[in-house]
Amino acid sequence: MQSRARTSLAETAKKEFKSAGIDFESLNTFVSARRLTLIMQISAEPKEKLDDIVKRTLERILKEFSWPKSMRWDDSSVKWVRPIRNLLCVLDGKTIPIKYGNVVANNISFGHRFLAPKSFFVSSSKDYFSGLKKGKVMLELEERKLAINDQIAKKLISLQIISDERLLEEVAGLVEYPVVLLGEIDKEFLTLPREVIISAVKNHQKYFVVEGKNGKLAPHFVMVSNITTKDGGEEILKGNQRVLRARLADAQFFFDEDRSTSLESKVESLKKIIFHERLGTLFDKVSQIEQLVEKVEELSQDNFSLNYAKRAAHLSKADLTTNLVKEFPELQGTIGSYYAELDGENKIVAEAIADHYLPKGKNEKFPVRIEGAVVAIADKVSTLTSLFAAGEIPTSSKDPYSLRRQALGIIKLLCHFKISLSAPKLVEYGLALLNATGPEILKSITDFLFNRFKFFLKDQFRPDQIEAVLVASSGDIYSDFNKLVCLSNFLDSKEGQQTFLGIKRVLNIATSKNLKNPLQINEKLFNEHEQNLYSAILKAKSEIHQTNHDATLKSFAKLAKTIDVFFDEVLVMDENPIIRANRLALLETATKLFASFADFSVIDNTQRC
Amino acid sequence: MPYDLEMGAGTFHPATVLYCLGRKPWRCAFVQPSRRPTDSRFGEHPNRLHKFHQLQVILKPAPENFQDLYLKSLEEIGLDLSVHDIRFVEDDWESPTLGASGLGWEVWCDGMEITQFTYMQKIGGIDCEVVAGELAYGLERILMYIQNKDNVYDLDYNEYTDPKLRLSYGDIFQRAEAEFSEYSLKQANVEILISQFGELEQECHHILKSRLALPAYDLCIKCSHLFNLLDARGAISTTERAAYIARVRGMAKGCCETWLAKQNK
Numbered sequence: 001m002q003s004r005a006r007t008s009l010a011e012t013a014k015k016e017f018k019s020a021g022i023d024f025e026s027l028n029t030f031v032s033a034r035r036l037t038l039i040m041q042i043s044a045e046p047k048e049k050l051d052d053i054v055k056r057t058l059e060r061i062l063k064e065f066s067w068p069k070s071m072r073w074d075d076s077s078v079k080w081v082r083p084i085r086n087l088l089c090v091l092d093g094k095t096i097p098i099k100y101g102n103v104v105a106n107n108i109s110f111g112h113r114f115l116a117p118k119s120f121f122v123s124s125s126k127d128y129f130s131g132l133k134k135g136k137v138m139l140e141l142e143e144r145k146l147a148i149n150d151q152i153a154k155k156l157i158s159l160q161i162i163s164d165e166r167l168l169e170e171v172a173g174l175v176e177y178p179v180v181l182l183g184e185i186d187k188e189f190l191t192l193p194r195e196v197i198i199s200a201v202k203n204h205q206k207y208f209v210v211e212g213k214n215g216k217l218a219p220h221f222v223m224v225s226n227i228t229t230k231d232g233g234e235e236i237l238k239g240n241q242r243v244l245r246a247r248l249a250d251a252q253f254f255f256d257e258d259r260s261t262s263l264e265s266k267v268e269s270l271k272k273i274i275f276h277e278r279l280g281t282l283f284d285k286v287s288q289i290e291q292l293v294e295k296v297e298e299l300s301q302d303n304f305s306l307n308y309a310k311r312a313a314h315l316s317k318a319d320l321t322t323n324l325v326k327e328f329p330e331l332q333g334t335i336g337s338y339y340a341e342l343d344g345e346n347k348i349v350a351e352a353i354a355d356h357y358l359p360k361g362k363n364e365k366f367p368v369r370i371e372g373a374v375v376a377i378a379d380k381v382s383t384l385t386s387l388f389a390a391g392e393i394p395t396s397s398k399d400p401y402s403l404r405r406q407a408l409g410i411i412k413l414l415c416h417f418k419i420s421l422s423a424p425k426l427v428e429y430g431l432a433l434l435n436a437t438g439p440e441i442l443k444s445i446t447d448f449l450f451n452r453f454k455f456f457l458k459d460q461f462r463p464d465q466i467e468a469v470l471v472a473s474s475g476d477i478y479s480d481f482n483k484l485v486c487l488s489n490f491l492d493s494k495e496g497q498q499t500f501l502g503i504k505r506v507l508n509i510a511t512s513k514n515l516k517n518p519l520q521i522n523e524k525l526f527n528e529h530e531q532n533l534y535s536a537i538l539k540a541k542s543e544i545h546q547t548n549h550d551a552t553l554k555s556f557a558k559l560a561k562t563i564d565v566f567f568d569e570v571l572v573m574d575e576n577p578i579i580r581a582n583r584l585a586l587l588e589t590a591t592k593l594f595a596s597f598a599d600f601s602v603i604d605n606t607q608r609c
Numbered sequence: 610m611p612y613d614l615e616m617g618a619g620t621f622h623p624a625t626v627l628y629c630l631g632r633k634p635w636r637c638a639f640v641q642p643s644r645r646p647t648d649s650r651f652g653e654h655p656n657r658l659h660k661f662h663q664l665q666v667i668l669k670p671a672p673e674n675f676q677d678l679y680l681k682s683l684e685e686i687g688l689d690l691s692v693h694d695i696r697f698v699e700d701d702w703e704s705p706t707l708g709a710s711g712l713g714w715e716v717w718c719d720g721m722e723i724t725q726f727t728y729m730q731k732i733g734g735i736d737c738e739v740v741a742g743e744l745a746y747g748l749e750r751i752l753m754y755i756q757n758k759d760n761v762y763d764l765d766y767n768e769y770t771d772p773k774l775r776l777s778y779g780d781i782f783q784r785a786e787a788e789f790s791e792y793s794l795k796q797a798n799v800e801i802l803i804s805q806f807g808e809l810e811q812e813c814h815h816i817l818k819s820r821l822a823l824p825a826y827d828l829c830i831k832c833s834h835l836f837n838l839l840d841a842r843g844a845i846s847t848t849e850r851a852a853y854i855a856r857v858r859g860m861a862k863g864c865c866e867t868w869l870a871k872q873n874k
Contacts, residue, residue: 001699033697069701071712072740073671073728082699082712083728085673114690174696205720223720225694235692239719242759246655253650274849 001068002031002141002173005081012061013038020057022050030139032176034113037139039125042091055096058089062100076101086110093123111135112177114227136177144172148224151180152208159218161208162198171206175226181233183207183241185219189248192255193338199328200247207244254323263339266318273320278390279434282317285382288433289313292378295429299421302370305348309371312352315340316375319353333357359412361405366416373417380406380413385430388445407452414478420547423449424475446475453477461488464604471599479547486549487598495557502560503600509572510584510591521585525578529569530586536562537590544596552597563590611641614827615834618643619665619745623826626707626861627868628667629729629741635669640748644834646841649790652783655760656721656750659789660782664746671728671742679716679726679744687755694719702727706833706857708734708865711743723750733865734858749778799844806835806853813860822868829860 010029017024023043030037042050063078073083078101089096089105098105108119109131116135122128129139138144145168152161172178189197194217201207201221208222221244225236270283279285290313297306319325319336328335337354341347348371355372356379358365367373383406387393394403413419424446431437431445450470457466461484469487473480490496526534536559543555572587574580594600612622619625619641628635641663649659672678676697684690697714702725704710711727725745729737749761758764762779769775813828836853839845845853 069712071728071730074673074740075670082714083671083675085676114695174698207720226696227694229692231692233694235689236694236719238757239693239721239754242655242753243720245759246657249655250650250657253653272843 002033003169005036005067006031006141009036009038009061009065012065013040016057016061016064020053022053022057031141032137032139032144033174034176035109035137035139037128039128051091051094051096054091055089055098058096058098059100062098074102088122088128090122090124112137112227115177138177141169141172144175144178145169148172148178148180151178152222155180155182155222156210159210159212159220161210161222164202164208167202167206167208171224174206175224177226177228179225179228179233181223181225181237181240182210183221183223183237183244185221185241185248186245187219189245189252190217190219192248192251193331193334195331195334196251196255196324196328197248199331200251201244203328203330204247205240205244207240250327251324254327258322258324258335258339259342262343263315263318263336263345264343266321267314269321270317276387276390276392279386282320285386286314286317288382288386288430289316289375289378291433292381292426292430293374295426296374296377296419296421299425300419302374302417302419304370304374308346308348309352309374311345312349312356312371313375313378315345315349316353316356316379359409364412366413370417370419373413373419377410377413377419380410381426381430382433384410384445384449385427385436386434388441388448389431389434389436393444394448403448404452407449408456410449411453411456411477415481418478418482420476420478422475423477449477453480457481457484460484462604464602465491468598468600468603471602472595472597479549482547483549483598486553490550490553491603496553498564499553499557499560500600500603500605502563503556503594504605505567506563506587506590507594507601510587521589522582525582526586527570529566530583533562533566534586534589537586537593541593544593549597556594556597559590559593611639612830614830615644616641616830617645617833617837619663620704620707620709620743621830621833622665623823625665625667625743626709626732627822627826627865629669629737629743630732630735630865630869631872632738633669633872634739635667635741638664638666641665644837646789646793646837649793649841650786651790652762652779652786655762656753658749658761658782659786659793662748664744664748666744666746667741668744669741670739675742676726679724682744683718683751686751688718688751693754697726700725705854706836707732707861708858709861713743718751718754721750723747723754733862735862735865735869793838793841795842797838797842799839799842802835802839802842802844806832806839806856809835810856810860814863817863817867820867820871822864822871825860825867826864829857829864832860833857 006029010027013027013029017040025041025043027038027040067081070079070081072079084100084103086109087098087100087103087105088107088109089098090107095107096105107122109122109128110117110119111132112135120131120135122131132139138147148168148171197217198209201209210218210220210222212218223240225233229236267283267286270286271281273282275282275285290310293309293313294306297304315336319332319339322335322339324335325332333354333356337350340353341350348369351368352372352375355367356375358367358372358376367376383401384403387401387403392401424442427445427449428437428442431442450473454466454470465484465488469480469483491500521534523531523534540555540559543551545551570583572580572583574583616622619639622639622641624637624639628637642660643663644660646659648657650657668675680690680695683695696717698717700713700715702711702713709729709732711729713725713727715722716724716726724747725743727743729741729743731737749764752764753761756764762777762783764778766776766778766781767774809828809832813825813832816825816828836857839853840850
């Protein structure tokens with residue numbers, strides 16, 4: 001929030017001062033846990049009295065500035081993110097008494113709340129900066145971050161922290177005078193799952209996790225306090241260690257409690273958890289995932305262990321009933337994976353349980369093995385189909401179940417793991433499991449999925465090529481993706497360009513003479529060139545490969561050469577209507593052949609040089 | 610005085626929920642035993658308790674030097690601010706069951722939350738006309754700092770020097786923690802809780818028709834505790850949970866409106 005407030009204040013101030021007709025040479029903003037600072041250097045005197053304009057403008061900024069959430073704190077009814085206790089406003093050494101609610105600006109500021117609480121006078125920005133420096137306040141976020149990193153480097157010799165930019169920024173935002181302390185973790189807790197310790201240390205307590213050079217967690221943590229003390233932070237560390245110990249003791253309690261029964265036995269308890277009021281329980285969802293896993297295998301004929309994938313699907317949600325996941329919801333899947341392995345499940349099963357929530361958001365981490373990917377796909381397809389069936393269809397502004405992310409996840413998994421299957425068939429099966437079949441809902445889900453697919457493709461491919469392939473799509477997402485890779489590479493090559501021109505020549509004739517009745521080819525009417533072309537078309541047709549798109553494009557390239565000869569030697573628009581029709585019929589065969597691969601007519605050639 | 614009903618926090622006390630509404634200035638301080646069935650740990654956890662004690666302070670309107678007063682209060686009870694790391698961590702407080710919200714801070718002492726510091730903005734869905742400041746001190750946790758104890762059950766309760774007469778927090782409360790944990794997490798009869806909730810809710814709405822805000826609010830507090838027990842028993846799913854919360858909020862809203870209607874006459 002601090003970085004956002006900082007930029008937003010700068011933008012608002014720039015806008016307001018410009019519209020007030022005040023030119024400035026520089027404008028800087030700073031935000032810390034206790035203060036919001038704007039420092040500017042005004043370059044030219046406006047006609048009106050400068051003091052008045054500055055006062056009016058600043059008051060307007062205070063009034064207009066919006067926080068994500070703001071509050072009232074006294075009878076003035078003005079709002080701000082937290083109560084404003086002091087306003088300092090000085091221009092050319094003179095106090096400008098801006099007023100906001102009951103607070104009137106003065107020329108004083110304060111140092112660190114505990115280390116230097118006394119006020120100091122300010123008549124220039126120099127005074128302000130030096131006063132804060134003496135007052136143990138680091139005004140700049142970057143300065144605080146640097147100080148933290150420096151101190152950490154000095155504290156840790158043979159150890160290192162797991163670096164984390166977001167945590168650093170958050171921690172730096174909580175203090176005005178960072179003091180790094182190195183704390184200890186009781187060794188007994190290091191037997192807990194690594195992720196549990198990291199969650200407790202990092203997410204709950206905002207400490208840095210420490211590891212040895214071997215990558216193993218060390219019995220230490222790094223914390224950032226806001227104060228120097230006469231005992232060198234001893235009391236502070238004692239307190240923080242106590243808090244962390246309590247958290248880890250809690251985790252240990254949950255762990256032991258959870259482990260008193262097997263993961264398998266927890267599957268039954270999923271019957272008590274409603275997935276969605278119109279859709280039954282999580283137990284029902286798990287059985288859908290299991291069946292979808294089977295269907296993926298049937299449709300894709302990919303090589304993976306169906307038994308392991310099914311077992312992982314069966315156990316995938318069992319950890320949602322555990323105490324540890326209730327305490328650390330961000331560790332769903334991970335906890336199940338640990339428990340599965342401790343129960344003696346196969347490692348592949350355990351891994352797939354952890355991985356079936358992947359990929360998450362923008363973090364591009366994928367499941368380690370295909371078994372995890374298959375369970376992940378099944379889970380996401382079941383979520384998508386069931387929520388559509390329940391009428392929870394996302395709108396442009398609302399997507400409470402983040403179905404867009406689910407759909408994108410399916411797409412990324414199919415492409416990453418090169419799983420070739422008919423997405424509409426998989427969706428249809430998912431709907432059948434819910435007794436929700438029907439062409440309308442099937443279409444709305446596949447459209448939704450392919451819209452996401454287009455969105456996914458648009459960062460990597462040209463829009464015309466995407467359209468060309470998707471028009472001819474068979475519903476196999478990976479195949480379309482792969483086709484686009486091959487096609488875009490092919491069109492970038494010289495051979496591809498020539499082929500493309502040949503194809504275009506055919507399409508231009510055929511589409512310009514849009515014929516109503518399907519034409520019959522009469523081979524007896526063929527001359528030598530026509531016969532050659534026809535044979536070449538039949539050959540290319542026989543060489544079309546459903547999965548090896550490079551091979552198909554190679555055969556198109558060969559065909560294109562014959563096409564060129566054909567057009568050089570033969571005039572399609574013969575005077576004789578029978579011969580003309582026969583030639584158009586011949587070209588129509590070629591058109592159909594190309595169209596079965598992609599709609600080349602929408603590919604734009606003008607962008608290419 | 611503490612309120613004589615089971616409640617999750619001092620905020621539920623009528624001295625907070627009802628008295629923070631309206632224009633009348635109001636200042637009070639009381640200790641409120643607070644029950645959190647989901648925090649039951651069988652008396653084995655160093656600082657989480659099914660029942661703990663809050664010192665609840667309401668200053669309405671909130672004074673200008675509220676934070677300074679608060680820090681002085683910590684010093685007053687023996688916390689040396691020069692050796693501890695006191696942090697005001699921004700927190701948007703919300704109680705969905707009370708339809709209440711406020712902005713303020715979680716006050717951390719050396720990484721542990723010791724006080725909830727709130728400027729009340731809304732209660733029972735009604736905007737607070739005068740902003741009240743609320744402090745909810747966690748007494749056990751603060752005492753752990755003052756007495757320098759790692760475990761809440763080791764706190765010295767009566768400061769007797771004679772070991773035979775000496776009582777620790779554990780001597781007094783540990784058995785209760787164990788028994789109530791067993792009850793809240795494992796034994797409480799779900800059907801009874803559900804049917805009581807329904808009956809008391811009905812009674813609450815019935816009493817509200819007679820414009821009796823305080824008795825109706827007692828019923829709302831009872832329902833809130835029944836809901837907490839159901840939650841601890843794991844008897845309600847996520848969707849049902851939201852429905853129960855809305856039902857308690859409905860009662861709280863009715864009580865607040867009835868309370869204000871009479872007060873503003």
